[in-house]
Amino acid sequence: MKPKISDVAKVAGVSPTTVSRVLNNRGYIGEETRKKVNDAMKHLNYFPNDVARSLFIKKTFLIGVVFPTTSNPFYGQLIFHIENIAASLGYKILLCNSQGQEDKERSYLRMLQRNQVDGIIAGAHNRGVKEYDIPTLPVVGVDRYLSKNIPVVSSDNYDGGRQATQLLINKGCRNIIHINGPSYLETPANLRRKAYEDVMKENQLTPITYETAGDNQAVIQQLFDENPLVDSIFASDDLIASAVIREAKLRKRNIPSDFKVIGYDGTETTRLLLPELSTIQQPIREIAQKTIDILIKEINEEENHSEMETILPVRLIESETT
Amino acid sequence: MKPKISDVAKVAGVSPTTVSRVLNNRGYIGEETRKKVNDAMKHLNYFPNDVARSLFIKKTFLIGVVFPTTSNPFYGQLIFHIENIAASLGYKILLCNSQGQEDKERSYLRMLQRNQVDGIIAGAHNRGVKEYDIPTLPVVGVDRYLSKNIPVVSSDNYDGGRQATQLLINKGCRNIIHINGPSYLETPANLRRKAYEDVMKENQLTPITYETAGDNQAVIQQLFDENPLVDSIFASDDLIASAVIREAKLRKRNIPSDFKVIGYDGTETTRLLLPELSTIQQPIREIAQKTIDILIKEINEEENHSEMETILPVRLIESETT
DNA sequence: TTTCATATGTCAACCGGATGACATATAATT
DNA sequence: AATTATATGTCATCCGGTTGACATATGAAA
Structure with missing residues (x-):
């Protein structure tokens, strides 16, 4: 059976209240008593029961x-x-x-x-x-x-979206497409898309957004098929960006000269596994x-x-x- | 104040014991009583206190x-x-x-x-x-x-290590080097290294192992510098493998024709971010x-x-x- | 009519620890 | 000698829920 305060008290030769006083540092406690109690706790391998404590x-x-x-x-x-x-x-x-x-x-x-x-x-x-x-x-x-x-x-999802889009534009891209995950979530991340749309319009470009639903690859293929002129993609996270890179390579697009990709998140893991990916890093x-x-x-x-x-x-x- | 069993009992017009009986499905409970109790719980937004329950x-x-x-x-x-x-x-x-x-x-x-x-x-x-x-x-x-x-x-770390090493040998590699993380941990993962060494020896090849300590990149550079003839690397995890690929590319090694890499773990994330990496997948x-x-x-x-x-x-x- | 399964209530004890009230004792101050 | 800070003990109560013992009541089956 696990020892309880009263067991510690017995071994230390003090009262349960004194043990509790030592544990919680309340009231007056003598140095020797404190030591006796601590020794007893060590000896019994006593751990206070936080369930009981929490209850009280x-x-x-x-x-x-x-x-x-x-x-x-x-x-x-x-x-x-x-x-x-x-x-x-x-x-x-x-x-x-x-x-x-x-x-x-x-x-x-x-x-x-x-x-x-x-x-x-x-x-x-x-x-x-x-x-x-x-x-x-x-x-x-x-x-x-x-x-x-x-x-x-x-x-700052909005700013992140703006920076990503603006970077692609600065690099000379015109047919920039955005891909994001399911948007049924009420998330500030939707601002990434909004920022993309805003920046595109400010530059007299037409925003086009695709949405993945579990299977990234299918949507990405569709995107390439439907938009042969696409020259860059802003993906709403790095995993999608990675899938885009893969598909672009399969289609013999040359990155970054001929085709550009930027992702989002910039986790440690992505930085390690895919350091070549440009991305917007969140301050996790x-x-x-x-x-x-x-x-x-x-x-x-x-x-x-x-x-x-x-x-x-x-x-x-x-x-x-x- | 959070409602307790006695509050539920009051609202339902029954005794606390009866509420507890409903909660734990013990003893005899009439259908209407059960309903009254459940209604009262919903009405009060009652949640049983698992801390108290756990204590008992x-x-x-x-x-x-x-x-x-x-x-x-x-x-x-x-x-x-x-x-x-x-x-x-x-x-x-x-x-x-x-x-x-x-x-x-x-x-x-x-x-x-x-x-x-x-x-x-x-x-x-x-x-x-x-x-x-x-x-x-x-x-x-x-x-x-x-x-x-x-x-x-x-x-099966040993088998994984064998498979990885054997694959490289089958593909014609001879200067195969192993890299693993800190080995001060008492881990079955050390068997990967053991398997590598065994397979190498069985094939009259000399095993060479490098060990990373936090900074992968430095060790990998050293590895390449010290072993210009290295033709492949078996890394003890995918993150290290990724760093190896990076360094190999910097050194203009052509993968896989001229240089081969195999990793270990095969997590979902690695499969998404670095699908081109050959690896030993653990059944997580x-x-x-x-x-x-x-x-x-x-x-x-x-x-x-x-x-x-x-x-x-x-x-x-x-x-x-x- | 008796027995019994069903249904509910009352009451007390318990889980392990925290805490306040109160008593007691020693040593140090005033 | 009186006061006070220090040190410890005893005792009861509480936290919220569980459980066993026991009482009581009803309707159905034997």
Whole structure:
């Protein structure tokens, strides 16, 4: 059986209250007593039961983290930073991979509430899921609008979209096409597309957008077939950009002289696996930091309604595909 | 204030015990009563407090998951599957990114014990960390030997190493060099290197191994400088393989005619970003599945000491770099 | 009519730890 | 000698839910 406070007390020859005092550093404790208690804890291999503690203090130091999947390099890296920063502040992460499925998302939210998490960070959100609006529970969205009352942190998607498009234009491209993932998500990432359209129009060019739905390759082939004159593509993430490069090579397009590609995200993994890809890099660490800052403030009820939307700057990485 | 069982009881006009009976489906419950209780729960937006529940039943349905970082595509994908399968079985994941640091690993282990996790899955392990040997707590290792008493699940690293090396030999290579990450980890992955050495010797070839330490690029440059005749490289993971490809291109080596590269892991992300890379693909989903199977069995004390080491088959993916 | 399965309530104990109230004792200050 | 800061103990209560024991009531089957 796991030792409890009373077992420690017995071994140390003190009262359970004294042990609790040592553990929580409350009231007066003598140096020798503190030592006796600590020795007893070591001897018994005692670990305080945080479940019991949480029940009493009504705080778990748990943060629920809901994203589509850790498998995606962007989310993987973001979650890494979130976990790291949270850990340094004494918070722990309950991980949820919603896979973009409404029912999973909903059941994760129930689970998190049952587990009495102190707050939720979510970057997954399907239109149908209204359950994020929980009056008693702090929530922060990353790159997703969850509700009017929930703060969002994202990078400057509009500026990123402008920079990417402008770069292609500066390099002499005229038949620039944009590809993005499913747009049914209420996401600030849609601003990338908006920026693309704006910049194109400002330059008297016609914006054309394709949308992938799971199978990138099919859409990309269709894009090339339907637009033989396309001279460049702005992809809304690096994975799509990579697929574009592949298809362009199959079609004997010469990159970057004859055909240019720019992606979006600039994760560590992409930088390692596909360093030649030009891309718009999101400040992932900073997004994680800001998200946690805001969440912790909400948890501590230092409400700060000035921060309903936080937008962090992106960085253009020009490499060999533009 | 969050509603509790007694609040639900009041609204439903029944006793707290009856509510608990409905929640746990115990004893006799009338259909109308069940409905009244469920309606009351919906009306109050009641969620059972799993912290209180866990305290009493002495089970949290929490699994601690300790890996170096979700940012790495292999771990990201593995953790995704672990979380997924665990969720389908009613278990939740407490995420820990140890970053290969002993002190972090140790403090995570303490944290997990305080949180009364039902079990731990760990793929991080520094030699100095003996704390995994916790008599009362089920632990399963993934691709890492944690202790004599802890089951390990891995893919067939030796066979993978053999296949990779053999492929290069079959393609006519003779000056094959192996690169792997830091080998101070007690990992079955060292078998990849062992297999490489064995196959080389069987073919009267001299094995040469380089080891990276954080900075891949420097080691790779050194490798090329010191071995001008090198005609192929077997890298112990895809990220290193990618760096090798890059350096080879800089040195005007023609892949695959003049120079060949094979990697290891074959994650989704690598397949998307670098599909041309030949690699040994690990069965990540199956590793996750088997790991959880074993862990859950241990948790339920269906001890199965026949499974101290589980080895799953790998798959050679031959693409364009060999 | 008796027995029994069904249905619900009351009550108390328990899970492990936190905390406030209060008692007691020693040593240091005033 | 009186006061006070320090140190520790005892005891009861609470956190929210679970569970076993026991009482009670109804309708159906034996």
